[in-house]
Amino acid sequence: MTVFWNKSAETMPSNELKELQGKKLSALAKFVYENIQFYKKKFDEMGLKPDDIKTADDITKLPLTYKDDLRDHYPFKMLAVPMDDIVRVHASSGTTGKPTVVSYTRKDIDDWTELMARTVMAPGITHKDIIQNAYGYGLFTGGLGFHYGAEKVGATVIPISGGNTDRQLMIMQDFESTVLTCTPSYALFIAEYAKKEGIDVSKLALKKAICGAEPWTDDLRKTIEKNMQIDAYDIYGLSEIYGPGVSVECEEKDGMHIWEDFFIVETLDKETLEPVGPGEEGVLAFTTLEKEGLPLIRYITNDVTILSAEKCNCGRTHIRMKKVTGRRDDMLIVRGINVFPSQIEHALMQIPGVSGHYQIIVDRDILDSLEVKVELTPDTFSDKMSELEKFSNDIETKIFNILQVRAKVELVTPGTIPRSMGKSQRVIDKRTKNI
């Protein structure tokens, strides 16, 4: 039997949902115009009045918002409320050395918790479950997002955070966890590790996993399900739009429901950024209908996918998105963490003597690996191994400090990184089979 956290909201007839969106959008236009200088200026430049926005269809009249806009207003310059009203801050990767910062009011946290409660229950998880939350706790939204939602539902939460697989498996066995939440590659890693340690997964109490924070295929789902003997569900979110809980798969495992009473979602043409219809591939853009701290209008996620407005067997009326199939920009997701090549360049340029020629190689052997090849120069080369090791260690530390992802640095001979048109080929992603 299908379980719901908020059945009336989740099964609201589409016409009512659209009417509700229209009302909220109209109020939002007024709210951002009056409270965020950035949007007031945009509206004024376009000759747009908040009163022009009356229905959900008026969304296309509104300006787009880009990740760079958040960078330009780092860290708190785009808030719609005074800092006193902010109760929480999260952050994700930015395109340079500075992170993308998201601020939440009390209401924002409550709303996010509501969305996460729906998200936890959509795959059939209830207050009876014991949830082992292996998403990272901290500035990353994954850990705390799940934590609040799972508690709200009344489930038992084990806030174990990521890593330390021996401990994950001990707790999974001893506490009889029924649900695992983590990245899909970590779920696969845990399964492999259990096998290696001689743990019989069929004896575990584990029934389900909610996996997200990185793209994964249906093939990978089948592998995880087989190796762990569970059902695995996809979840989508981004910190700019609260975090996890923007959308999730129900028990049908056929696309992720986007909570449309909280968001207006659009797919836009990758080149022109003009709206495309459901069924057509495009870039996801979200408008937040309830956010107070950092409301965003038509925020370009750069995630590419397809929307489906078809009726779902679970009874939820909210539109579904397919798995994310690509990116409009050069962002990489490594071990669930967003990585921009420009961040790596930023880190490299802070180390004296690093040449402009480097290459980023991402691969996956269950877990993702990040390798950065850096060309030595006559100035950085030394006959002393200790100095070369210090040089590569310094680079690795700097990259970790900026990315929060470990990279392996390989020093190479000058001129050996392939150049095309005088510039190095910067990024090689060998993981295509899993994306």
Add this chain to the structure above:
Amino acid sequence: MIKQISIFLPNHPGTLAKLTKLFMENAINMRALTVSETADYGILKIIVDRTEDAANILDKNQYLTAITHVIAVEVEDKPGALHQIAKMLGDNGVNIDYLYSTIVKEAAVIVLRVSDNEEAVKILRENNVKLLDQKDF
């Protein structure tokens, strides 16, 4: 003091052969050598008979190189010989970064890369240790 050439070499099959072929074709004789290695790369350190020529050839062939001054001392071929050298440098606060051995004119020779060449030479001379010259190679 002796000029040593250090060469950066990626750690994969055939790298050394390519380099030794270059030396063979140019009649460069390697008189002393050592390699330190990591998983990804190695540093080949050599003393050759024609340092300038070798450096030019390497440069022309796009090798990454560094020239460093090292010290070469002749030691007796018997237990405790190296100990004496190591102790006199250590007692005087000179650090040995690395060392390797070779044979020059049938004598055992230790090549030393130290933290302070001048100080090391001074100490070794005071203790009547035989120091080799570039022309000895």
